[in-house]
Amino acid sequence: MNRIQILLQRAAKAPLYRKKFAHLKPGTVRDLRSFSAKVPPTRLEELAAETPKSAGPLSPRLCAGRGPRAIFQLEYDTQPALYVALDRADLRGYVEVLKHCWSLAGLRKGDRVAIFDYGTSPLSYLAASSFTPYLDRGAADLLGCLPVCNDGVANMSPRAVEILRYVRPRVFFIRHDCLHALAVEIERQALRLADYTQALVAAENESLLSDAERSSFEKRLGVPIYRLLRIDAAMFLAMECPRCRMLHTRRDSYFVETLPEEDDAAESPLVVTNWFAGNSPTVRYLSQVRGSLKPSGCPRGPKDLRIAV
């Protein structure tokens, strides 16, 4: 059996996909081409609509798992709320992607790294095994870095500045909606940010900082700002490459497609299939992010999937 068939078999245990894929005849999906052609994408609204209103399983795509899990409510304003459940193996798969993002951002053994985001963001909870139950090794443990987190609330900016002053992280990850407050605080304290960190990485769920915003903040703060894309419903992470400026992610972790639209735009919505999420299978999740796929071959990650946004 190939990984597509394994995924579909697993997904068939979840109420959402059982219903959705009922029309698929056995054997019709053999490869990625037939997978894209035959398997319908899943939208966010569908995940919300199919969530049982009361006392059912937590999520319509949740598979019965073995052993204990960490369940995270997701950052979407759907009603009902959405969740993903992750066991040890899922977390192992997820953290590999974050580690990849960290490496691309230039983090190495012995570096310090700061994260200004909610503890419930994968950026934070995958950072260290000490933060999250059942996470055997976090990105910091894998790379040998020392992480420090700050709660992702804009008015915690003074504390973020204390981190910059006294920890001097090589890279500073930040929630997009804390950027402005941090900039204001840095200006208030007349700090030269470049003395304290080498780069900022702005992250957001299913959205990205625009080029205009980025260059305005870069001008204001005097350090490069890279972007990190989270698609939490698909447990997806992709990091902007400092060299080619495209989003990179691990080919072993996801299958990414774009969904062509009628208007023939250069960029189309990204569709993500996740290969590692066993408890919350993600089969062709139609995201709200638009981009276009580019061939691999960047020297910073020759095998990586690359997405231009």
Next chain:
Amino acid sequence: MKNGARRVAPDAMDRWPEERLAKFHLHKIRQLLRHVYRQLPFYRQRLARAKVDPEQVKTLGDLARIPTFSKQDVLQEIRRQGRFDFGLETIARRDPAVLCMTSGTLGSSFLYLPRKWRALRGDSLLRAYWWAGLRPGMRMLMAVPAWHSLAVQESRVIERLGVSTVVPWGTFLPRNAGNFIDAISDATPDFVSIFLPMLFAILAECRRRGAKPATVFKSVQSILAVGAPMTPRSRQQLVHELGVGDIFEGLGNPEGLTAMECASHCGHHIFVDCCFVEIIDPKSGAPLPVGQRGNVVITTLIPHGSIFLRYDTEDLGVILPGACACGRSWPRMEVYDRRANEVEIAGQRIVPYDVRICLDELPELVNLPFAVVRGETKMERLTLLMQKPASGNLEEIQARIANLLRKKPNVEAIQEWAEELPQRWKGVTVIEEKDWRRARV
């Protein structure tokens, strides 16, 4: 008990006789002293300045010769050296670590927490969750994710017990109360670990949504609440309103202290496997006897990561006299407030908790927000700002409160009513007179 549960059930150390505990403490502290003297510049300098040779500490009483230090000293060192690691932390390169921060009005300091620290502190904390009823196979709502130092310990407890955990999106601010309600209703946890102010925010959100708290908490057997002291009546009322089996109050700090209520709810047993606690006179620095209020000074017994040896938490607390009905030998303590929240009224020193106890005598006032107004000059009378209760005769209530306050803590009081206390005052029980006057105009 099932096999899995037996494997992780806490041992009998909480029933060790007093002498055995004292011997254990002396041994641990002497070991720690030698370690900090040899390895940590912060302590070496302090001990040298105080002319204390670690080998001279031969009894627990000798410990008092070592000078205490407080958050202010820590912040001063961080600022002076311009770095988070100023010589108070044991850093073993091979042991992966995280940095956590402590917050406070003075500023933030850093805690270097390696895996070995997490293992020891987390395994100690497991006992608290066990007392509160958490068992293998259950599902629990986690109070804090990732960045908070409690998460470092709590995640270890969760792993050791093999419980599943649910984490609501965001952080524990009132505006996220809806997420907590959703997570509890959707994930139906058996056990909830939470910050007490968040629990009140959830109740307010339930009222706003027209949801019955007991329906939201239907699956929940018990709650472990931290972050603010609860009076006995406040706890009873919460248990009733939420329809849960019981609510346990834990207290502690990342520097070393864990203390936890047992089912008797008579103070908090100090988790002496990881921490040694003293109560000192804030003026003279002399250790105070059992039963007297003073500053809580802690000494961690964990030799990894950031080490706090005779750290004055500047919390106001007491070690309670007598034995607990549960039969456990670990001493019990109460922590009332930050020392900074103490006010002096006609020579009497009181904290808002003393007022809360009186207010809670009146069913209409249980858990209702209030504030103590601190004057700029010497105060002869206590000024109380209270939120109007939904029912009851205000004049009558006022007279009853005045009477109660006259009995204990023995102060005269002036009371003012407010329709609702401004949001920024909620959870802040001492406000300065000048801020109050400004808010009224």
